[in-house]
Amino acid sequence: MTVSLEMSDPDASRPFIEAAEPTHPSLLDPTHQMDALFGVVNIPNVVWIDETGMIVRPAEPGWPPGDHYPEWLRSMLNDRDAQREAKAAEMEATDPELAAKIRGGQVRAAYPDAIRDWAAHGAESRFAMTPDQVVASSQDRPQDKSAGAAHFGLALHLWSTGDRDNALAHFREAHRLQPDNWTYKRQAWSLVGNEAAGGGELGRFNQVPTPGQEHDWPFESDFATDAGATPAGDYYPRTLDV
Amino acid sequence: MLVDSLNMDPEAFHEGTGWEIKPEGACKGDVCVPLPDGFDLRSTAERLGMAIVPASDDDADPRMWAVGPESLTGRALVSAEAPELVLQDLDGNPWRLSSMRGKKVLLVAWAPY
Numbered sequence: 001m002t003v004s005l006e007m008s009d010p011d012a013s014r015p016f017i018e019a020a021e022p023t024h025p026s027l028l029d030p031t032h033q034m035d036a037l038f039g040v041v042n043i044p045n046v047v048w049i050d051e052t053g054m055i056v057r058p059a060e061p062g063w064p065p066g067d068h069y070p071e072w073l074r075s076m077l078n079d080r081d082a083q084r085e086a087k088a089a090e091m092e093a094t095d096p097e098l099a100a101k102i103r104g105g106q107v108r109a110a111y112p113d114a115i116r117d118w119a120a121h122g123a124e125s126r127f128a129m130t131p132d133q134v135v136a137s138s139q140d141r142p143q144d145k146s147a148g149a150a151h152f153g154l155a156l157h158l159w160s161t162g163d164r165d166n167a168l169a170h171f172r173e174a175h176r177l178q179p180d181n182w183t184y185k186r187q188a189w190s191l192v193g194n195e196a197a198g199g200g201e202l203g204r205f206n207q208v209p210t211p212g213q214e215h216d217w218p219f220e221s222d223f224a225t226d227a228g229a230t231p232a233g234d235y236y237p238r239t240l241d242v
Numbered sequence: 243m244l245v246d247s248l249n250m251d252p253e254a255f256h257e258g259t260g261w262e263i264k265p266e267g268a269c270k271g272d273v274c275v276p277l278p279d280g281f282d283l284r285s286t287a288e289r290l291g292m293a294i295v296p297a298s299d300d301d302a303d304p305r306m307w308a309v310g311p312e313s314l315t316g317r318a319l320v321s322a323e324a325p326e327l328v329l330q331d332l333d334g335n336p337w338r339l340s341s342m343r344g345k346k347v348l349l350v351a352w353a354p355y
C-alpha cells in the first residue's frame with residue numbers, strides 16, 4: 001500500500017492517486033506518523049512486513065520498476081546517473097571517500113527484483129532480515145530526534161491553524177534537530193514554495209526561494225542547496241546488498 | 243502526539259503513542275519498560291526517551307505540547323513487530339495496518355512534493 005506524507009487536505013494527494021488507479025489501499029498520513037513509527041526520513045521509502053505482522057526490512061529507499069516511466073523521466077534518470085558516475089570518477093584520486101559516497105546510493109534497478117525474491121521465498125529470501133537485524137538497521141534515534149519530531153508535530157498543527165510564524169519557528173527547530181530528515185524539510189519547503197507559486201498542480205515541487213525574493217525565504221536551506229550538497233549515498237543510502 | 247494537558251490517562255497514552263501501560267510497565271511489541279512509580283506522562287516519557295516540547299515559550303500557558311516518539315534504544319524501532327498504524331484514504335475511510343495480517347505488506351511512503 002501507499003501512504004502520502006502530506007499535511008494539506010486530501011486534494012493535494014488526490015490527482016496523483018487517481019492517476020495511478022491503484023488496486024491497493026492508498027492512504028494519507030497528514031501527521032507524518034510514518035516518520036515517528038517506522039523511521040521514514042525520505043520519500044520514496046519502503047517497509048516490508050510479513051504475514052505475521054513482523055517487519056522484515058525497515059524503512060529504506062525503494063522504487064517500483066521503471067517500465068512504466070515516461071521516456072523523459074527515464075532519460076533524465078539515466079543522465080543523472082551518468083553525471084554522478086563522471087563526478088565520482090573525477091573525485092576518485094583526490095577524495096576516494098566522497099567518490100564512494102557518490103556511488104553509494106541505493107540501486108534503483110535492483111529494488112523490484114529484491115521484492116520479487118521476498119514474495120517468492122519469504123523468510124528464506126536473502127533480503128528478509130531477522131528481528132534483531134531489523135531493529136539494529138532501523139534509523140538511529142537519539143533523544144534530539146524525538147524533540148525534532150515533537151517540533152515538527154507542533155509545526156504541522158500551527159500551520160494548519162494559520163499560525164504561520166510560530167509554525168515556521170517549530171519547522172526550523174525540527175530541521176536543526178533532524179538535519180537528515182528529508183520529509184521534514186521537503187514538507188516545510190513545499191508549503192512555503194507552494195504559497196509563492198500560487199498553488200497549481202506543481203506548486204508543491206517549488207522548494208527554493210523565488211529569484212529576487214531570497215530574503216522572504218524563511219529557512220536556512222532549500223531543496224536545491226541541500227540536495228546539491230548531499231552525495232547520492234547520503235540522500236538515498238544503499239541498504240540493499242546487491 | 244499533541245496534548246493540551248500533561249495530565250493524561252494510560253488509555254490516551256496508548257492511543258497516542260502505541261505504548262500500552264501494563265502491570266509490568268510500558269509495553270510495545272515484545273518490549274516492556276518497568277515503571278516503578280506507576281504511570282504519569284512526564285516520568286513515563288522520560289523513561290521512554292520521549293521529548294515533551296511546549297508550543298510556545300509562555301511557560302505559564304503554552305496551550306499545547308507535543309510528545310515525541312520514544313528514543314530509549316537509540317533506534318527508530320524498539321521491536322520488529324510492526325506497530326499499529328491507523329490512517330484514512332481519500333474518502334475518509336479508516337484503515338488499520340493490522341487488518342492486513344495474513345498477507346505480505348509493502349508499505350510505500352511517497353508525497354506530492
